[in-house]
Amino acid sequence: MQVYFSNRFPKYLEDFTYSAMDFLGVSNLRGEVRIRMVRRLEDDCYGSCLGNDREVDVQIATTMMGEPISRTNKLLTVGHELVHVRQCLMRQLYIDAKGATVWNGADYSYCEKSVERSRGLPWETEAFALQQSVLDNWYRYKKTEDPRRINI
Numbered sequence: 507m508q509v510y511f512s513n514r515f516p517k518y519l520e521d522f523t524y525s526a527m528d529f530l531g532v533s534n535l536r537g538e539v540r541i542r543m544v545r546r547l548e549d550d551c552y553g554s555c556l557g558n559d560r561e562v563d564v565q566i567a568t569t570m571m572g573e574p575i576s577r578t579n580k581l582l583t584v585g586h587e588l589v590h591v592r593q594c595l596m597r598q599l600y601i602d603a604k605g606a607t608v609w610n611g612a613d614y615s616y617c618e619k620s621v622e623r624s625r626g627l628p629w630e631t632e633a634f635a636l637q638q639s640v641l642d643n644w645y646r647y648k649k650t651e652d653p654r655r656i657n658i
């Protein structure tokens with residue numbers, strides 16, 4: 507796994523990214539990931555993920571509706587997008603030659619445009635379900651790293 511961070515990518519987010527990739531098993535996968543911070547994403551999203559089973563581009567927004575996005579929300583977004591990175595690199599989620607969205611071998615193009623959208627697509631359900639665990643794992647790791655705790 508190769509990871510490339512954009513210029514001036516915050517150090518705390520970079521550290522978190524490595525921890526999250528270990529936690530999610532992304533570090534062991536083959537492929538390239540490029541992560542960059544952007545001032546604003548289309549449709550005022552927190553993050554975006556675009557790629558295939560070889561290379562994935564992730565964007566993390568720093569503002570939404572003109573307001574800065576909190577540190578916690580940026581951490582959650584990185585965790586969320588890295589779940590999508592795993593889905594792409596493991597080819598659980600991909601766009602086929604006809605442009606159809608395929609999840610675990612099933613065509614979801616129809617669902618994507620219909621009622622399924624509001625109920626949550628399976629790849630989004632997985633990403634939302636895991637993003638908090640990724641962050642909790644990071645906080646546990648930070649606690650054990652804190653020298654005041656280690657020296658007691």
Ligand SMILES: [Zn+2]
Pocket residue numbers: 586590629630633
């Ligand atoms: Zn998502």
